[in-house]
Amino acid sequence: xxxxxxxxxxxxxxxxxxxxxxxxxxxxxxxxxxxxxxxxxxxxxxxxxxxxxxxxxxxxxxxxxxxxxxxxxxxxxxxxxxxxxxxxxxxxxxxxxxxxxxxxxxxxxxxxxxxxxxxxxxxxxxxxxxxxxxxxxxxxxxxxxxxxxxxxxxxxxxxxxxxxxxxxxxxxxxxxxxxxxxxxxxxxxxxxxxxxxxxxxxxxxxxxxxxxxxxxxxxxxxxxxxxxxxxxxxxxxxxxxxxxxxxxxxxxxxxxxxxxx
Amino acid sequence: xxxxxxxxxxxxxxxxxxxxxxxxxxxxxxxxxxxxxxxxxxxxxxxxxxxxxxxxxxxxxxxxxxxxxxxxxxxxxxxxxxxxxxxxxxxxxxxxxxxxxxxxxxxxxxxxxxxxxxxxxxxxxxxxxxxxxxxxxxxxxxxxxxxxxxxxxxxxxxxxxxxxxxxxxxxxxxxxxxxxxxxxxxxxxxxxxxxxxxxxxxxxxxxxxxxxxxxxxxxxxxxxxxxxxxxxxxxxxxxxxxxxxxxxxxxxxxxxxxxxxxxxxxxxxxxxxxxxxxxxxxxxxxxxxxxxxxxxxxxxxxxxxxxxxxxxxxxxxxxxxxxxxxxxxxxxxxxxxxxxxxxxxxxxxxxxxxxxxxxxxxxxxxxxxxxxxxxxxxxxxxxxxxxxxxxxxxxxxxxxxxxxxxxxxxxxxxxxxxxxxxxxxxxxxxxxxxxxxxxxxxxxxxxxxxxxxxxxxxxxxxxxxxxxxxxxxxxxxxxxxxxxxxxxxxxxxxxxxxxxxxxxxxxxxxxxxxxxxxxxxxxxxxxxxxxxxxxxxxx
Numbered sequence: 001x002x003x004x005x006x007x008x009x010x011x012x013x014x015x016x017x018x019x020x021x022x023x024x025x026x027x028x029x030x031x032x033x034x035x036x037x038x039x040x041x042x043x044x045x046x047x048x049x050x051x052x053x054x055x056x057x058x059x060x061x062x063x064x065x066x067x068x069x070x071x072x073x074x075x076x077x078x079x080x081x082x083x084x085x086x087x088x089x090x091x092x093x094x095x096x097x098x099x100x101x102x103x104x105x106x107x108x109x110x111x112x113x114x115x116x117x118x119x120x121x122x123x124x125x126x127x128x129x130x131x132x133x134x135x136x137x138x139x140x141x142x143x144x145x146x147x148x149x150x151x152x153x154x155x156x157x158x159x160x161x162x163x164x165x166x167x168x169x170x171x172x173x174x175x176x177x178x179x180x181x182x183x184x185x186x187x188x189x190x191x192x193x194x195x196x197x198x199x200x201x202x203x204x205x206x207x208x209x210x211x212x213x214x215x216x217x218x219x220x221x222x223x224x225x226x227x228x229x230x231x232x233x234x235x236x237x238x239x240x241x242x243x244x245x246x247x248x249x250x251x252x253x254x255x256x257x258x259x260x261x
Numbered sequence: 262x263x264x265x266x267x268x269x270x271x272x273x274x275x276x277x278x279x280x281x282x283x284x285x286x287x288x289x290x291x292x293x294x295x296x297x298x299x300x301x302x303x304x305x306x307x308x309x310x311x312x313x314x315x316x317x318x319x320x321x322x323x324x325x326x327x328x329x330x331x332x333x334x335x336x337x338x339x340x341x342x343x344x345x346x347x348x349x350x351x352x353x354x355x356x357x358x359x360x361x362x363x364x365x366x367x368x369x370x371x372x373x374x375x376x377x378x379x380x381x382x383x384x385x386x387x388x389x390x391x392x393x394x395x396x397x398x399x400x401x402x403x404x405x406x407x408x409x410x411x412x413x414x415x416x417x418x419x420x421x422x423x424x425x426x427x428x429x430x431x432x433x434x435x436x437x438x439x440x441x442x443x444x445x446x447x448x449x450x451x452x453x454x455x456x457x458x459x460x461x462x463x464x465x466x467x468x469x470x471x472x473x474x475x476x477x478x479x480x481x482x483x484x485x486x487x488x489x490x491x492x493x494x495x496x497x498x499x500x501x502x503x504x505x506x507x508x509x510x511x512x513x514x515x516x517x518x519x520x521x522x523x524x525x526x527x528x529x530x531x532x533x534x535x536x537x538x539x540x541x542x543x544x545x546x547x548x549x550x551x552x553x554x555x556x557x558x559x560x561x562x563x564x565x566x567x568x569x570x571x572x573x574x575x576x577x578x579x580x581x582x583x584x585x586x587x588x589x590x591x592x593x594x595x596x597x598x599x600x601x602x603x604x605x606x607x608x609x610x611x612x613x614x615x616x617x618x619x620x621x622x623x624x625x626x627x628x629x630x631x632x633x634x635x636x637x638x639x640x641x642x643x644x645x646x647x648x649x650x651x652x653x654x655x656x657x658x659x660x661x662x663x664x665x666x667x668x669x670x671x672x673x674x675x676x677x678x679x680x681x682x683x684x685x686x687x688x689x690x691x692x693x694x695x696x697x698x699x700x701x702x703x704x705x706x707x708x709x710x711x712x713x714x715x716x717x718x719x720x721x722x723x724x725x726x727x728x729x730x731x732x733x734x735x736x737x738x739x740x741x742x743x744x745x746x747x748x749x750x751x752x753x754x755x756x757x758x759x760x761x762x763x764x765x766x767x768x769x770x771x772x773x774x775x776x777x778x779x780x781x782x783x784x785x786x787x788x789x790x791x792x793x794x795x796x797x798x799x800x
Binding site: 053054055056057058074075076077078079081083085089090091093094098102103105106107108134 | 287290291294297298301375376378379380381382383384385386387388549553
């Protein structure tokens with residue numbers, strides 16, 4: 001496989017008010033990689049993704065997607081990007097079929113092609129019955145599956161998944177994990193954010209840990225293990241983000257719950 | 262699917278859009294889907310069923326009929342052949358008021374839809390196409406609305422004043438509509454620039470409430486406006502009129518039709534053309550920045566300052582002895598004052614129950630009757646009319662899913678949930694309304710009002726649990742989704758209206774006899790106690 005750089009962040013910084021959310025982030029992602037992008041709440045993960053997708057403009061530094069600076073050409077690169085948003089924002093007054101038709105056409109596909117792909121995908125995700133149902137009546141898992149379909153319908157080369165497994169049952173989780181693996185082998189690049197460490201540990205080729213707007217670790221899981229003494233990703237994560245007091249904090253919480261005896 | 266009439270018209274302008282560098286096929290796609298969603302905006306009861314049938318009389322069509330009716334109000338102002346400047350200014354004021362308030366109340370969701378950001382901005386679309394699509398969507402809506410409002414007056418006026426008049430009127434109305442859209446949008450831009458989204462949402466909520474109250478009075482006014490026609494209109498032209506947009510537009514008519522060449526009129530008329538166009542340019546310039554600020558709506562709002570609540574705490578303590586009940590009381594109070602959708606459904610009824618008595622009294626003064634201390638306090642009974650409707654609404658909430666709490670909590674006496682909610686309704690909504698009315702009447706009539714209003718208050722206290730018993734018996738408050746609102750049980754509400762009327766009559770009879778009223782008050786106290794005990798028995 002060629003060592004083609006799909007995504008590059010160079011000196012990426014952004015401030016919200018007087019808070020430095022991202023500080024000089026540098027990252028190069030190659031074709032076919034699955035990047036596990038993790039960090040504590042508020043570390044700047046979603047902000048990074050929002051900048052790459054063009055949702056935030058007032059950043060410093062540069063973002064290159066497929067080799068082009070997104071500042072120079074803010075539209076075309078999006079044709080080959082798929083995105084599963086964190087909070088499941090979706091036009092839920094539409095039916096499943098209408099929504100995917102809309103998204104697919106926005107990516108320039110024609111209606112018949114979308115219909116064909118959609119039917120097949122809905123069948124695989126066991127959503128065929130709700131094809132003509134309003135999304136507002138969907139369960140969390142169904143909505144998540146639909147967002148997954150919406151992000152893949154146009155066969156993108158670069159995927160952003162923000163907690164894609166939330167609300168899914170164990171069987172669907174296995175399908176999605178396997179699917180990501182096979183997509184990566186087919187040359188797709190996946191940028192994956194999650195708080196579930198065991199999943200990130202298993203599926204990522206490369207793990208990037210963000211803390212307080214800075215990258216504090218970057219490498220394959222085995223590299224991280226070699227650099228740190230701890231065993232699991234969860235432990236490494238705790239260690240790197242400077243959090244070693246979970247036992248003590250938990251003990252204090254239990255103490256508070258039981259009342260001062 | 263996306264072959265609606267509006268889109269066909271839009272297709273005629275495809276070339277124009279392309280000229281401005283807009284991706285027309287994408288624009289059409291976005292607008293088409295937005296229109297589909299609009300049709301569904303008001304949720305129907307059939308939530309889960311296949312959405313194949315779409316009723317012809319959608320809520321939107323109903324509201325268009327309502328606007329058409331409002332449009333009749335304009336007709337009287339279109340007949341003053343020589344006095345365009347003044348009479349049309351009044352007409353345009355009304356038009357602008359209706360267009361802008363309905364822009365804010367019905368269409369804020371389009372301008373402020375945050376999902377647009379995530380769904381559209383991540384797609385291969387340039388910013389211009391997105392902003393133009395939004396604008397086109399608003400314009401389509403506005404055209405329908407303005408069309409419904411203005412079609413009849415337009416036809417009537419053209420008939421009376423001839424072709425030239427109707428051409429000028431058409432152009433002016435287009436400029437006015439444009440002006441309203443852009444000014445509303447710019448207003449949002451300014452608010453979002455300086456405040457957070459939470460403030461803006463609250464503001465919109467209040468405008469919506471204000472609009473529904475105003476509409477009631479507009480109805481009242483329709484009858485009276487006809488009486489205005491006889492009045493002679495001597496109206497000098499003054500410089501300050503330049504500050505009022507309706508005068509700009511009416512000046513155009515005076516210049517073109519009456520050949521009036523007053524300097525001020527010419528300035529005003531040029532403003533009528535220049536300002537809408539300039540503000541439209543500003544709008545498109547400012548749109549990208551606005552989209553950036555829209556991100557604020559996505560973020561959680563800043564934490565509220567904790568208020569000192571010793572006063573409400575005291576009241577809560579006084580009202581409910583039981584601690585659990587007190588907790589429900591506090592909870593219900595917050596729900597009543599915070600939940601936007603609930604406020605939108607309920608506050609107009611409340612506003613009307615204050616405004617209607619005041620309106621009656623004002624009209625009395627205008628007609629030269631003055632106050633009648635023997636009868637006028639009876640208008641206070643209007644405030645009771647809101648009770649059945651609001652009590653009925655108490656079982657709804659926009660976030661009805663949270664209601665599993667009631668089942669989960671270890672509460673012995675299930676009736677406390679409703680008892681406390683009703684008490685919270687009285688404290689939070691009913692009593693303030695009554696107190697405001699009382700203060701006004703106190704000023705107009707004198708201290709005897711205190712006695713009368715105590716009686717009205719007690720009757721309200723008695724009617725509240727009765728309304729609950731008749732309409733929501735045994736259901737939990739804030740327990741059902743607004744999308745399932747059945748139209749309130751009209752027979753019961755009408756029945757209650759007659760009961761309230763009857764009680765007002767009884768009140769009046771008693772007050773004509775000496776001393777009896779001093780017995781009536783304690784009697785009501787006893788009845789009140791008995792009713793609450795009966796409907797919410799304590800074990």
